[in-house]
Each structure stands twice: as C-alpha cells, then as structure tokens.
Amino acid sequence: MATTTRRGFLAGMAGLGTLGALAGCGGSNSGGTSLEYFQFKSEAIDLFNSICEEYNAQAKNVRVRQNFQADNVTALRVRLVKNNMPDIVSINGDYNFGSIARSGVFYDFAKTDLLDKVQEGVGAILPSLGAGADGEVNGLPLSTNGSGMIYNKDIFDDFGIEPPKTWDDLIAAAEEFAAGGVDPFYWGFRDNWTGAPMFSSISGNFLPDVAEWYQKRLEGDTTFEDLRPVLEKMNQIAKMGNKNKYEVDYNGGNQGFAQGKAAIYVHGTYAIPAIRSYNPDINLGTFATPADDPADTRVVSGVDVALTMGVEPEHEEEALDFMRYLMKEENVLAYCKEQVAFPTLKGTETDDPALQGLQEYFANDLIATYSDHNFPQGVNLNNYMQQFLIDHDIDAFIKTLDTQWDKVAKRMAATA
Numbered sequence: 001m002a003t004t005t006r007r008g009f010l011a012g013m014a015g016l017g018t019l020g021a022l023a024g025c026g027g028s029n030s031g032g033t034s035l036e037y038f039q040f041k042s043e044a045i046d047l048f049n050s051i052c053e054e055y056n057a058q059a060k061n062v063r064v065r066q067n068f069q070a071d072n073v074t075a076l077r078v079r080l081v082k083n084n085m086p087d088i089v090s091i092n093g094d095y096n097f098g099s100i101a102r103s104g105v106f107y108d109f110a111k112t113d114l115l116d117k118v119q120e121g122v123g124a125i126l127p128s129l130g131a132g133a134d135g136e137v138n139g140l141p142l143s144t145n146g147s148g149m150i151y152n153k154d155i156f157d158d159f160g161i162e163p164p165k166t167w168d169d170l171i172a173a174a175e176e177f178a179a180g181g182v183d184p185f186y187w188g189f190r191d192n193w194t195g196a197p198m199f200s201s202i203s204g205n206f207l208p209d210v211a212e213w214y215q216k217r218l219e220g221d222t223t224f225e226d227l228r229p230v231l232e233k234m235n236q237i238a239k240m241g242n243k244n245k246y247e248v249d250y251n252g253g254n255q256g257f258a259q260g261k262a263a264i265y266v267h268g269t270y271a272i273p274a275i276r277s278y279n280p281d282i283n284l285g286t287f288a289t290p291a292d293d294p295a296d297t298r299v300v301s302g303v304d305v306a307l308t309m310g311v312e313p314e315h316e317e318e319a320l321d322f323m324r325y326l327m328k329e330e331n332v333l334a335y336c337k338e339q340v341a342f343p344t345l346k347g348t349e350t351d352d353p354a355l356q357g358l359q360e361y362f363a364n365d366l367i368a369t370y371s372d373h374n375f376p377q378g379v380n381l382n383n384y385m386q387q388f389l390i391d392h393d394i395d396a397f398i399k400t401l402d403t404q405w406d407k408v409a410k411r412m413a414a415t416a
Contacts, residue, residue, distance in 0.1 A: 032062055033318050034065060035063070035319060035322060037052060037067065037087070038069060038072065038076070038087075038088065038089045039067070039072070039089075040071075040072035040090060041068075041090070041339075042068065043273075043338075044338065047338055051326065051331055052066050059321070062318050062321070067086065072090075072091060073091065073100075076091070077100070080100075080105055085309070085310035085313075087313065087314070087319050088308075088323060089307070089309060090307055091139070091306050091308065092302075092306070093125060093303025093305075093373075094302065094370070095372075095373050095374065095375060095377060097126065097130070098126075098129030101126075101129070101136075101139070102130040102131065103132070104133070105311055106310070107308060107311055108132065108311070109139065110137045112320065114320070114324060115140070118140070118141060118344050119362065121301075121362070121366070122301070122344045122362070123137070123344075125141065125144070125301065125302065125303050125367070126141060126303055128211035129369070129373060129374070132311065138308055139306035139307060140306065140307040140308070140323060140327060141303040141306055141344045142326065142332060142344065143332065143336050143342065143344060144301045144302065144303055144304055144342045144344055144362075145268045145301060145341055145342065146342060146358040147268035147269070147289075147299070147300040148201055148287060148289045148299055148300070148357075149201075149286065149288075149289055150264070150266075150267060150271065150285070151263060151264050151284070151285050151287065152260060152263055152264075152283065152284065153283040153284065154260075154283045155260065156263060159173075161173050161177075163287035163357060164290050165294045165297075166290050166291070166292060166293070170237075170290050171237075173263075174263075177263045182262065182263055183240075183262040184263050184264055185240050185263075185264050186241060186248075186256050186262035186265050187245035187266075188251075188253025188254075189238075189386060189389050190248055191250045192385070192386040193250075194249075195234070195238075195388070195389045196370075196372040196381065196385060197267050198234055199371055199385060200300050200371045200372050201266070201288075201289035201300045202230045202233050202234060202289055204298055204299075205289060205290075205291035205296050205298055205368070207227075210369045210371055224397075224398045225402075227398075228398065231394045232394065234388075234389070235392050238389050238392070242261065246390065253267075254277075254278060257275055258275045258278035258279035260279075260282075266289075268302075269340055269341065269355060269358070270304070270340075272340045272355075273339070284354040285353075285356070285357050286354060286356075286357040297361075299358050299362065299366060299367055299368070300369065301342070301369070301370075302369065302373060303344075304341050305335070307323050307326060307327070329343075329345055332345055333348060336350060337350075340355070342355065349362075375405075376408045376409070378407075379405050379408050380404070381401075384404070
C-alpha cells in the first residue's frame, strides 16, 4: 500500500478533538519507571491485569499499568497528534494498523529477537498490511484468528458427511443437507459487515498473494473484475440457507447457529465464544473454506492482537522487556485459551477441539490475509457488499468497487 508521511498523518488527525479521561487499572509507581499498556480487549481486562501484576511483582523498578480503551484506534490517533504515544500498545491487525504503520510512527521489531519465535506465516501478516519502511516489522502478533467455516459436528454426523476438501464437495454437502430438511448455511446479513468473512475466505484461496493483489489494485494495474470467480462462489452459497437471512443480525446469527438451525456458519473463530454463550454444549468443528483444488486451500487469518510501541520510545528497554514477558509461551497460551484464538509461537498449538480443523494450516504456514483488511477506509466495502448479497448483481458490485476505489486512491495520492 502507498506510504503516508508521519507529518501528513499527524496533520490529518489534528481535527479529531481532545481525548477524554483515561480509564486505567493497576497500582501506582513507587519511584521507578511507570509504563502504560494501552489495550482494547474488554473481555481480556482481567487476564491482562493478572499478567501485569505478575510482571510487576518480579520486575525491578518498573511498573506496568493497563489502560483499557474500547475505541483504541481513535484514542491512539488523537494521542499521536498530541505526541503522547503510550509505552506499549495493543491493536487489531487490520487496515487501521497498516495505515498508522505506514506513517512511520511505530517501532521496528525486525531489529530485535522478538520475532524469532513467531511462526513464519503469521509473522508475515502485519508487514503485508503496511510498514514504516521496506523491511520493517512494526508489530508483534500475540494471537491470531482463523476465518473459514464453523460446522455443527452432530449434524454432519447425522448425515454421514465429512468436512469437505473441495468446493464441489462443499456444494454437494450443502445440497444433501437441504434435501434432508436442514439449512446448509446460517446467514445474518442484517449487519452490513457479515458478508466480509465469506468474501475474505474465498478470495484467500483464489488470490496467490492477497496483499500483493491489493497493492496492484492501488497502483491501478488491475481491476475487481479479477475477483469475479470469488463473487460467483459467494452468490452460489449465499442463496442457500435460512430464508430470513436479511432479518438476522450477527448476534442473531450466532444464536440461531447455536440452536442447531443450520449445518455451517461462515465466520471466523472469533464467533465461537458467542456461539458457546448461547449453547455451551454445542459440538463445534472448523474446516478451511475449500478451494477447487485442495492444494490451493489456505486459512485466512488476521492478527487478533498486535503489540507495538512508538518509533522512538522513551523507555525502550523496559517496554521491550514487558513485551518479551507478554510473548512468553504461557501467557500467549493463556490468552488464546481464554479468547478461543490461535497461538503465534513456533511449536505451539491450540487445544480447543473446535479449532483442530484449522490447526494444520497454521502448522504448515498455509495462511492468507483478509481481503477486507486491505480496503482503504474511504471505500465502504461493507455497505456495497450488503447490497450485492441482496441483489446478487456481480456486474454492479464490480463497477461500484472499481469506481469507489479509484476515487479514494486518487485522494490518497494527492495527500501523500
């Protein structure tokens, strides 16, 4: 993606206004160095508090204080304008991370040993979204998710169907479920973003290099016509499943699937805790969205939690030491177990039975990045995709994406 200068980035954020009072957790510092751990996962506050307390108990003259910020990207951008970068930041590895990284405000972890234990395929995700300069790696992946297909093992067993290995097998299984009176898929398209996981998981198999293709699109060297086969497959399965798909939102989708209303749910592993909250006893499995040829099948994965800090940190060694502590195997595994995520360190695996169907792809670095994470914010992909999933008009969707992308790319080039 195109590079944004630090000056241009900060100037563009100057109009965001002031930041409200920070909500912090943890004890006060008693004469040593105080570090702020700026993080966005509400469901992980207690775990991170425990990790901070354990670190503080063994650290000399350093105390880490957790600062939870739900809307952490907006809060971070405002603080960057004020030249007030937190000591340690956690952030989702999506387009926002890449956009900020390209402005040159994040630290380069390629010059440390912290990436040595990270799985190679996982380690490539964040640089593919953006970096301050060629060769830089501006974040550490603490955990990842997998986006493919979640399935109800009991329904599959009732029909004697194994997880499909090819796209044709998937369609055959879907038709068999439908013939047996079971909806093959459960959809919740009322929320406009809920088609994006399907789009990303299918395009992750279709595009040899997702980030490279979007860079070519940004440079005007290709068009969304390339993705017609992806959109055809989306149409094919989106037309199967629950008839009330446009009335069901994401939460309703999780609940309906938990109630056994369909065999397959096309979402990432991030949905599993919500599904289990409605039905703790549901027998879940996962499989990668199958390509036409099994050799082309990959799991689309994003960095659920990335760790980073400022390019010129005030307390560099102390912050790196805490990050090294966060990235210890026991802490990574504890977080991933609690949040139903995949650990990022070499030699580690999830022990959650629902995730086992995707584990081999991580072990073999058969990973692709999310297509939707490569869309500039000015391209309202979710709204356009929701309309496509209503009218199924591929030509109109392609035309809209190309038109809106070109407008945003032109604006980005003018302000770079």
